[in-house]
Amino acid sequence: MATQASEKVERLLNLVICLLHTRRPLLKEQIRRAVPQYDQESDEAFDRMFERDKDELRTLGIPLRSRVDVVFEDDTGYFIDRSEYALPQIEFTPAEAAALSLAARTWTHAALAGSGAEALRKLTAAGVDTDGAASSPTLGVEPRVRAVEPAFDAVHAAVVATQPIAFDYRRSGAPASRRHVLPWGIASWHGRWYLTGYDTDRQDSRVFRLGRIEGKVVRDGRPGSYEVPADHDARSAVRFSAGSRESSGVAQLLVRAGRAHALRRRAIPDTLADPGAGASDAAESVEDLGDPQRDETWDRISVAYDDTGRFVDELCSYGADVVALEPAPVRSAVIDRLRAAAQMAPAGSAGTGAGEAS
Structure with a gap:
């Protein structure tokens, strides 16, 4: 059975279609006969409904126009101006x-x-x-x-709808606990997704890592039941929270000159050496791994990371252009990963050099 809201939408849609596809202005009685919902009402009810619907269409920005009949000056016709209603042809360069x-x-x-x-x-x-x-x-x-986190879709939908949610959240080294949150925003930081919002139990703003949400995210209120602070910046909040609390360490890297610009941009200030600085360290490190090319210029930089696995993946993607020096677990993981990839590569391919260089 149709609800009152759906009946109103259907009636307004029929009215728009009726007034949009007429070649001349239609009188009220003609509109009443053309729109099924009007024809079912009494004269008084139809007059009230039609007046409300006219105001509704104009509020929606639909160019509803009226014109007095030139012969019978007391009769008013209605139509929708197509030139104002239709969007112009959209073209892209x-x-x-x-x-x-x-x-x-x-x-x-x-x-x-x-x-x-x-x-x-x-x-x-x-x-x-x-x-x-x-x-x-x-x-x-x-x-x-x-966005591989299972909670991403539900959290994103809640942010868009400004709808309260509840979920079980596991903090590092602690069991999961139930959280009730007013979602404010969602942002990515160093390959992970975070939710910013207001924790109603703790009466304070919080940042939650989506990967630590366990089970299903459930709706905990009506959509649009709260307002997001006008000055809220989700990415800034996540950067401050995640950067200050979830950094796992700092890695010492050797980067071949002119390569790995993404890593260089994240280098901790004052750690990017001048061209040639650290070259002897590079030669020594590369020599240990059997790379004959020892005369190239290298830079030694320090980069903070918050997830060892993701960081190792990133370093491996640069192949022989990046050498991991410290910490030892990162260096060992990079070497093992690249050597395994080299063993899987066809004989004589370029992947072998990359495996040995890191």
């Missing part, structure tokens, strides 16, 4: 189309990946070249935003 395609392909392993794929299909159906032109500044760039 090759760079804009490539940027949209890039944004849609960014998300992986989350509900937003489906939305991105659907957006790409709509753009393609509209004749937009989503691959972009060869001159596009995004050509060859394919970032990825991973």
Whole structure:
């Protein structure tokens, strides 16, 4: 059985269709006969309903116009101006189309990946070249935003709907406890996703790592039942909290000159050596691993990390351009990972050198 709200939406939709597809203004009686919901009402009820619906459409920004009949001056006709109602043809430059395609392909392993794929299909159906032109500044760039935490979709939906939620949260070295939260925002920091919000039990703002949420995230109130502080910046809050409480350590690295710029940008200030500084350390380290190329320039930098596994993955992606010096667990893990990859590579491939260099 249809609810009162759905009946209203259906009535307004029928009214819009009726007034949008007429070639001339329609009188009230003509509208009453064309819209089924009106024809079921008494004269007085129809007049009140029609007046409310006119105001509703105008509030929604729909250009409802009225015109007095030139013959019978006491009769008013109604119509919707198509030129104002319809959106103009939207066109994208090759760079804009490539940027949209890039944004849609960014998300992986989350509900937003489906939305991105659907957006790409709509753009393609509209004749937009989503691959972009060869001159596009995004050509060859394919970032990825991973969201593999099971709680991500539910938490993201709660943030969008400003809906209170409850979940079991496990802090480091402590058993899981029930938390009741007003979600404010969600942000990524060093490969992990965090929720910012107001903990109603503790009466204070908190930051939660999604990977530590156990079980299902359940709704704990009505959507739109609270307001997010106007000055709240989720990423700043996560950076402050995660950066100050979850840093696992600092790694000493040797980076080949002109390589691994992402690591260089995260180097702790005053630890990036001048070109050539640390070269002897590099030669000694590389010599231990049997790399004959000892005459290249290396930089020694320090980089903070908060997850050993993710950090090792990142270092391995640079192959022979990065040498992990300290701490010992990180260095050993990088060497083991690259040597295992080298053993799996076909004989004579470039992967062997990378495995030995780190």
